[in-house]
Amino acid sequence: MGRILDIESGDEDETVLVPPSNFSMVEEAIFRSSFPHPSNFPFLQTLNLRSIIYLCPEPYPHENLEFLQSHNIRLFQFGIEGKKENSSPVRNNSIMEALKVLIDVRNHPVLIHCKQGKHRTGCLVGCLRKLQNWCLSSVFEEYQRFAGAKSRIMDLTFIETFDILILRQCLYSIIYQYQGYGSKKRRLLYKDESLQKPGLTSF
């Protein structure tokens, strides 16, 4: 809570904060929004992000990259096409890989965004909700709250048919291995350890 933290520390800074449109907290340390512009950077700072999951194929703008570098935020990009012609297997694979990054607590706090924070972001959050065992009508209600009049049947079908069992099985086996290390704190991990060593989460 950016502002309230300021109050706690007695800081009298009255900077008005501008969250990106369609901003919301999804879960503890997981946020979603539309594409952040420089006017949103002071707000993003209050989130103390460790990473960003970006769901578009277009390269990240220079000034956004600079913001990430100066705040030690790691960028995970999954280039999902925004058009409806997108083939399902490709999207399926990208969302699965994005989910693995999303639920890895070493990447938290994390912000998910695409362009409008409606369709691609809505699909990823919808799949996370399925993993959390939310009933499908609640998953759809949440999707529609952000997509509004631009809600797409194709996205709802994608979420409905997305198979989380594979990911869940994968998680069980990883957790089983991880617990073998005797750590008291059991955390979610994903398999590709070569990408990222534990504790090393920024550039």
Added chain:
Amino acid sequence: MGRILDIESGDEDETVLVPPSNFSMVEEAIFRSSFPHPSNFPFLQTLNLRSIIYLCPEPYPHENLEFLQSHNIRLFQFGIEGKKENSSPVRNNSIMEALKVLIDVRNHPVLIHCKQGKHRTGCLVGCLRKLQNWCLSSVFEEYQRFAGAKSRIMDLTFIETFDILILRQCLYSIIYQYQGYGSKKRRLLYKDESLQKPGLTSF
């Protein structure tokens, strides 16, 4: 994260969770929703609530009270009329008192709800966002995301004219006093200590 926590503990329980409609996380340990029905109770359990802020004048249903008692959840009721004829000073006073409860971390995790989770809940969350220094257009965007077609100009005006300076000043003086106790953990407190002793937050 209810479901993911289950995964962490290796619990294979496949119960489908049904969040109340208009459910969302507002901030860490602050949630909002429409009126929770018994079908939502298993989901609410995953939030480990310490309190509920209920913004309607109607008495809380017996089965909801039972759920609260069996899970040691404290109920804070602020009876705000749902109709548009509601006088502004009365609503103003109720929202101010509700805000004091809301930002007191001893009451967290806390769920805010009214009937639909649109108007009264939207006003309280809107005032919290002002306290957090969000720009007004972002506050309104969030209000509208939950109110949808039922968005009310009267609510937007209420949020815009709500004076958070009084509360902020009040917080500064309380925090100043609290820091006088020499505690290393500076937390937000409100004044009416007779209502609730520190550490005693349930029935």
